[in-house]
Amino acid sequence: MIGGGEGAFIGAAHRHAAGLDGHYQLVCGAFSRNEDNNQRTADSLDIHDDRLYNDWQTMLEREAALPEDERMQVVVIVTPNHLHVPISVAAMKAGFHVFCEKPAALSLDEAKSLASAIQGQPSLYGLAHTYLGYPMIWQARQMVADGQLGRIRKVFVEYPQGWLSAKEETDNKQASWRTDPSQSGDSGCMGDIGTHAFGLAEFVLDDVVTELCGVLHTHVEGRRLDDDGAALLKTQRGTTGVLIASQVCAGEENPLSIRVYGEKGGLEWRQMEPNSLIYRPAGEPYQVLRAGLGQAGLCDEAVRRCRVPGGHPEGYLEAMANLYTDFAAAIRGKLTGTAPGVPGIAEGVRGMAFIDAMLKSTDSDQKWQSVEAVGTVKK
Amino acid sequence: MIGGGEGAFIGAAHRHAAGLDGHYQLVCGAFSRNEDNNQRTADSLDIHDDRLYNDWQTMLEREAALPEDERMQVVVIVTPNHLHVPISVAAMKAGFHVFCEKPAALSLDEAKSLASAIQGQPSLYGLAHTYLGYPMIWQARQMVADGQLGRIRKVFVEYPQGWLSAKEETDNKQASWRTDPSQSGDSGCMGDIGTHAFGLAEFVLDDVVTELCGVLHTHVEGRRLDDDGAALLKTQRGTTGVLIASQVCAGEENPLSIRVYGEKGGLEWRQMEPNSLIYRPAGEPYQVLRAGLGQAGLCDEAVRRCRVPGGHPEGYLEAMANLYTDFAAAIRGKLTGTAPGVPGIAEGVRGMAFIDAMLKSTDSDQKWQSVEAVGTVKK
Amino acid sequence: MIGGGEGAFIGAAHRHAAGLDGHYQLVCGAFSRNEDNNQRTADSLDIHDDRLYNDWQTMLEREAALPEDERMQVVVIVTPNHLHVPISVAAMKAGFHVFCEKPAALSLDEAKSLASAIQGQPSLYGLAHTYLGYPMIWQARQMVADGQLGRIRKVFVEYPQGWLSAKEETDNKQASWRTDPSQSGDSGCMGDIGTHAFGLAEFVLDDVVTELCGVLHTHVEGRRLDDDGAALLKTQRGTTGVLIASQVCAGEENPLSIRVYGEKGGLEWRQMEPNSLIYRPAGEPYQVLRAGLGQAGLCDEAVRRCRVPGGHPEGYLEAMANLYTDFAAAIRGKLTGTAPGVPGIAEGVRGMAFIDAMLKSTDSDQKWQSVEAVGTVKK
Amino acid sequence: MIGGGEGAFIGAAHRHAAGLDGHYQLVCGAFSRNEDNNQRTADSLDIHDDRLYNDWQTMLEREAALPEDERMQVVVIVTPNHLHVPISVAAMKAGFHVFCEKPAALSLDEAKSLASAIQGQPSLYGLAHTYLGYPMIWQARQMVADGQLGRIRKVFVEYPQGWLSAKEETDNKQASWRTDPSQSGDSGCMGDIGTHAFGLAEFVLDDVVTELCGVLHTHVEGRRLDDDGAALLKTQRGTTGVLIASQVCAGEENPLSIRVYGEKGGLEWRQMEPNSLIYRPAGEPYQVLRAGLGQAGLCDEAVRRCRVPGGHPEGYLEAMANLYTDFAAAIRGKLTGTAPGVPGIAEGVRGMAFIDAMLKSTDSDQKWQSVEAVGTVKK
Known part of the structure; x- marks a missing residue:
């Protein structure tokens, strides 16, 4: 997990969701750039010191160097938005699966570049549109x-x-x-x-x-x-x-x-x-x-x-867990690209x-703004 | 009452609402241009034949000719929209109070003409914006x-x-x-x-x-x-x-x-x-x-x-009755123009x-359409 | 109407309900034993002084003496409970229809005596179990x-x-x-x-x-x-x-x-x-x-x-008005006994x-108390 | 876990709840007396064959024989009710903490015997009154x-x-x-x-x-x-x-x-x-x-x-997870008896x-049945 130190709501939510169905184990993390926070978070989560990293670059590098059956399989990205693309690209290039909090990117251009960069990678990319x-x-x-x-x-x-x-x-x-x-x-x-x-x-x-x-x-x-x-x-x-x-x-x-x-x-x-x-x-x-x-x-x-x-209510964490579980199934099935259901x-x-269209429309006196036809197949 | 023959939901609603608080009695009507419907409606409402009229013009004329303590006081208009203005103007000019189903008119121009026509009349004009x-x-x-x-x-x-x-x-x-x-x-x-x-x-x-x-x-x-x-x-x-x-x-x-x-x-x-x-x-x-x-x-x-x-629910008819009751109070208070609360x-x-602005905006490529500043005082 | 002076919620409710569908007109009353309250209530309801009575006995007597097409037809009883039976019996014996707020009586015995007393009378008895x-x-x-x-x-x-x-x-x-x-x-x-x-x-x-x-x-x-x-x-x-x-x-x-x-x-x-x-x-x-x-x-x-x-909500007064309307239909149909639907x-x-069974059960150590099989036919 | 094979709703619920906050890992089980079901359940939960047991007696015995840092710590009992007491007693006597689906026992007598048997044991007993x-x-x-x-x-x-x-x-x-x-x-x-x-x-x-x-x-x-x-x-x-x-x-x-x-x-x-x-x-x-x-x-x-x-709804599994988390805290705190909050x-x-009082009351003609003052301190 990258991000998700103390005080970060969404990191904890991801940990709960990943734990719910028993398909994941948290093995390492770079939870915060603040060293104290990073350490405290690791302690509270029973992360061993040798799997706690000061920054995400180190984490990717060192985990990639571990034997295959010891190293992490999935990188969960719960940082502020501007790091989503850099980490996603680096992690996938290092062979890890990526499950990223939304939004995918800071801008439409960056999102397109991400799409290009991860195209054809042998691992999976999932995005936490939890409500789905x-x-x-x-x-x-x-x-x-x-x-x-x-x-x-x-x-x-x-x-x-x-x-x-x-x-x-x-x-x-x-x-x-x-x-x-x-x-x-x-x-x-x-x-x-x-x-x-x-x-x-x-x-x-x-x-x-x-x-x-x-x-x-x-x-x-x-x-x-x-x-x-x-x-x-x-x-x-x-x-x-x-x-x-x-x-x-x-x-x-x-x-x-x-x-x-x-x-x-x-x-x-x-x-x-x-x-x-x-x-x-x-x-x-x-x-x-x-x-x-x-x-x-x-x-x-x-x-x-x-x-x-x-009559036994399920809620938000269960919804997110459904994404994690489908992501786990795709990993086990050795799929690439995007996991079905995720x-x-x-x-x-x-x-x-x-977002791009909303920004353009806000700046315009014209009534209608087209939304770029990317990211999806024509119906 | 003008309009409100059999099959007309809103006419019946007005009758219920007017009856709820005991301030009104239905004394005459021109309920439908269909003679049978008109008669049947009158019969079901215990309207005497000599107070049942074939058309609204006759009704206004004949009622105005009755002695003051016998003739109707308020005209309730529950016809299709295109008759709202003609009847309202004629009724107020004949000295009757008007309580009209919305909309007031067919168009902004017609509404303005209505406003001019009834300006200064000694009777009251009320509009059934029931939800208010x-x-x-x-x-x-x-x-x-x-x-x-x-x-x-x-x-x-x-x-x-x-x-x-x-x-x-x-x-x-x-x-x-x-x-x-x-x-x-x-x-x-x-x-x-x-x-x-x-x-x-x-x-x-x-x-x-x-x-x-x-x-x-x-x-x-x-x-x-x-x-x-x-x-x-x-x-x-x-x-x-x-x-x-x-x-x-x-x-x-x-x-x-x-x-x-x-x-x-x-x-x-x-x-x-x-x-x-x-x-x-x-x-x-x-x-x-x-x-x-x-x-x-x-x-x-x-x-x-x-x-x-x-905990004793009141509903739609009570809301409309509130307008009728405030209208009755204004009549009793000999007010003119618009009744307080109505x-x-x-x-x-x-x-x-x-409506005018919506029609113009729909036809326009420009984003924003001004709504004409009429019908209300500046805040 | 007997009872229902100022400050009595249920009297006003009955008046609204009776007015809603246009089948009733309030013509006389003995609203309160308090003379001021009685007068103020009459004034607010446009009851003429000669139809305002100081007590219910006088009202029944004087109304019965009026010509048939002038006198009241229905007595609405909205007094405290202990007067329900005496008034009901007297009114029905005087030939009036009775519409009474519940409960019918003070006790099971009194209710049975009421049932006997009104058995076979040529007028109608209705009870305001409004929720029905x-x-x-x-x-x-x-x-x-x-x-x-x-x-x-x-x-x-x-x-x-x-x-x-x-x-x-x-x-x-x-x-x-x-x-x-x-x-x-x-x-x-x-x-x-x-x-x-x-x-x-x-x-x-x-x-x-x-x-x-x-x-x-x-x-x-x-x-x-x-x-x-x-x-x-x-x-x-x-x-x-x-x-x-x-x-x-x-x-x-x-x-x-x-x-x-x-x-x-x-x-x-x-x-x-x-x-x-x-x-x-x-x-x-x-x-x-x-x-x-x-x-x-x-x-x-x-x-x-x-x-x-x-989607246009109806409520409590409409429910009560349904009883009044069915009662009116039975009067018009010259039915006796109980009005269908009421x-x-x-x-x-x-x-x-x-109530009788509840009182007995409360005083008893035995678990089950039978409810007397009166007031209803066996199923 | 004892019980909770395929088709048993509550066993799966316990596993989700225990996983939600990351304090538990499922290490062994005797999920079903049906060998096939037992095996399939173990497979789906990634339980190694050497930690899958044919019956609960064997499980308690063999786990107790493992080194302290390898053996299970908590026995979760999700069997039909008649096994709750026998397993609870045996497990606590073997030094394991017990988290048991309700009811605690088949009868009041059996519950009292359980209370006696586990009194003073060095481990913890928790009961899944999930709604608490x-x-x-x-x-x-x-x-x-x-x-x-x-x-x-x-x-x-x-x-x-x-x-x-x-x-x-x-x-x-x-x-x-x-x-x-x-x-x-x-x-x-x-x-x-x-x-x-x-x-x-x-x-x-x-x-x-x-x-x-x-x-x-x-x-x-x-x-x-x-x-x-x-x-x-x-x-x-x-x-x-x-x-x-x-x-x-x-x-x-x-x-x-x-x-x-x-x-x-x-x-x-x-x-x-x-x-x-x-x-x-x-x-x-x-x-x-x-x-x-x-x-x-x-x-x-x-x-x-x-x-x-x-606004992010939590539900039934989160409620149960709250019991599991408090139970884990008590284990870490080396408490005995009952875990605070559980x-x-x-x-x-x-x-x-x-239950005892309900059964007696049902069989009695007397109205009131006392509920035995056990299991709780006087207020």
Whole structure:
């Protein structure tokens, strides 16, 4: 693991998720550039001193020099964003599998360069678009694909957080790097959570956003990156919609949600109650499909992402664990490229194409901005 | 009552609402141009034959000729939209109070002409923006005005219905005139329900939308008016937001909702559970304020719009009845113009200014379209 | 109307409910023994002085002396409980229809005497078991009757209010008479709201509770009647269940609810969201049936109790108005006894049999107490 | 691990929970008496053949013979109930820590014998009352203890499942042993889930149920144990309440819930939305306290049981993992007896005392049955 020292929420989340299904063991780390933090983190995680490294370069080099059955197999990258690409490229070139926190890169150009660099490497690249690990998201995608809603007309996806409503204090590690362009990239809120919303919409629809009309705002004075934004969307198949992402919706926690409407019905999913998927067939009472083993109406892709019977709630860490488990299966299966079931470089490039279009649209007086058709096959 | 024959939902709703608090008695009507329907409606409502009229012109004329203590006092207009202005003008000129179903007019120009025509008339004009009769909407407005949320940054208002997901059948009276431009005006969905969403946002914020970037869509083939749309919004005080209105969100009933976020917290209200107002003060557990007599934390304007103690749900008809009751109080108080607590011509003109801007924005490649500053005082 | 002066919640509720559908006009009253209150109430309701009476005896006498087409037709009784029977008997003997707030009587014996006294009278007796006016309660009853749940095994009905958590102040008119045995009867909470829960269970199941094991508690020191209680239940058809009623569940509003489970599925209804009925067919996703005109899956009895399309919430006053409207239809149809669709003396006697059994069970060391088989036909 | 072969839900749950926080490694097992199942399970879990055992006796013996730094430290018991005591006693006598699925024993007598047998052993005994691992349960307990609700008057705890609504098929491993008295004990539903409800009530109240009036039912013909029941409760401190547990509430998943009401307010928690705790202070809007790092209003015991910020849902496996993590901390701290934060033999004995009282009460005509005052200190 690179990054994830004390005080870094997402590093701990990755460790929990990787441990849940028993496929991973944490063997080494370069958790923090701060030596004390690095050591304390290692101690708390029972990492031996000879597998604790001061920086990621040393870690890659020294691990690569170990005998094959002793060295780490997967590098988990949970650093600030600006290190995602350099580490990913170096790690894959050194023969390690990479599982990287999102976003894939700081910019669309950097994401493309990453895609080129890792093209053809013999190891795997996975991207932690965690919300794509939820069973009911796969259920929604399947119902859309099966035509249960008919042709899709509308998509509303939103992600209104509140935790950046006040100016970040300088000692809030979470907030401070996220609002620093050199570490976070050219977008704040859109890069941090807008990409989740965007990726969720494209995934559930299995469609490509081709144009958007977007605005980014910075509501908190003195902040250097956007903390809020919204966009009107058009997709290749003719669906229209709205995307909202904000980190100044004071009082809100993490209510990512998606609603999809077709000719014959609609679906609604809310991350804060992730085990329910509301299905509204036109002209019938609405239904609530529920995650869990043995639950009625679920497709195989949803069921295999559940661990316990219905009514025993699973959550965010289980969603992330689903990505880790599929990644482990791909490693065992000696696959290369992207692991089935795990978001990869294609999703990473899409996310950056979205950010790129949002930035351009914000600067433009023209209504519609095309989203570059990269990172995904045409439908 | 003019309009509201058999099969017309909104006419019956007005009758229930007017009856709820005991301030009105239905004394005469011209319910339908269809003579049979007109007669049947009159019979079911115990309207004497000599107070049943074949058309609204006759009704105004004959009622005006009755002795003052016998003739009707208020004309309720629940016809298709294209008759709203002609009847309103004629009725007010004949000295009657007018309570009109929304929208006020077919177009911004017609709304302005209505405003001019009724300016200075000695009677009252009320507009059934029913959702502004809900107690918790007044509570929300008060909390915003009191600064409980701090400066307002965001507003999200949406109204996603599903009932026009399929092509209207020719015998669906509700659907057919609503999608006929000559009866409904230049906008379908936006005129029918988008105006509700728009008016709700301006009311709760007590602010004016100055610019928008909007799109209207017609998803159902062969339909002559929009059935869906969305807009990015900017207000005079610097709030930004999103408005969504649609009648092709298959499976949805009538989930009008508004969310408002300021520097210090947020509010959320959903019409389908209208007695709850979620208040999210930043950094504290969220609270649910509840409508009802004797409930904690409610402002006077909210309490006086409740009839029963908390936990005894009130709904849509009670909201409309609140408008009727305030209208009755203004009549008794011999007020002119607009009744306090009741939306009037100002709100009517605002709604049409919104439609006008949406139509222009849809036709334009430019991102931002100004909303004409009419129908409301500058803040 | 007898009772219902200023400060009496339920009187106003009855007036709103009677007005909602336009079938009633308030023509006379004896609203309060307090002369000032009586006069003020009359004034606010536009009751002429010559139809305002100082006491109910005078009102019955003088109204009976009026010409038939001038006098009142229906007496609405909204007094404290101890007057329900005397007024009901006198009014029916004087030829008036009676619509009485529940409970029907102070005790089982008094209820039986009422039943005898009004037996064969040419007018109608209705009892305001308001919750039986909700459309989704009729829907639930129908689904049970149709066997959609299979044989019924379990019923849970509960009514946990909080408003009597503190000792009532002497000037709280609502609370003070309810806790005075001479005005309220031998039971406080059970008589006030337990009877609603009991009646709801028997109505939805269309079954008869034959035995119960109950306890009544008085949690607030110095209170003379029970403010809380619970019972285990057995019905004639072999359903078992639990009934809870309390007025010391601090913080609760009015969350009456019922859940019913059969071999093939379950139903759940909550009064504070009365337009939804959750239907859980075993082995399928659960569904939510929704009240409203044009809604899918509703039986005729449910639909005819709705006024507006789905998504426009109806509530408590509409439920009560449904009883009033059915009562009006029975009057117009010149029926006698009990109006179809309206709870009557049978339900009244059942409620008192329940209270009687609860009181006996509380005083007994034996587990099971039979509930007297009166007030209802054997199934 | 003993038990937990293929098809056994709870064994897999324990493995996930133990893995989540990285404190455990699965080193050996006797997963099934069926040799094939045992082998397949071991293979899927990467257990070496030399640490896979045919029966638990062999496992205890052989592991005890290994060098201290190689042998297992903790025995996890996830067998049918009748083996819980024999294995627990043997394992603790062999010096291993024991973490046992509930119930602790088949009967109150057996539970007492277990308590005696393990008294003074140098290792730890933990019992998987998983629901006591939820952060918001600790929050509720703390709020009660702090007097935020005032003196507690009422507790309602219920656990209405539906999965045994139909007769279990002989090949449903989950259902079949649970309804076999020789494997499950003298109670079915009450032993399986009633004990959870009972333990939850005593834990949140920090009080002792002293008397109950209970009934057990067997609704499904041919079933040998109860599948449903309910009880009226009295506690030492004067709280009264109701407990419901059922496995024939067709259509229900796993909606364990608890509501507590005191003089000054109430609390409500529902396992299927475990991250919310509804707090209803009398005379104020109700609040929803939310689990998560950095959330407002949470006590230390709640916060330290959370892994991620608010809005990232945690669930059932995280609750169980909280028990495992506290158990690991106690092992590292070389504690004996019961691990702080983990239910132990005292809770186990209480659960069996409850079952014992339910069985006696069911067989009795007397209303109240005392619950033996064992397994817990007097308050």
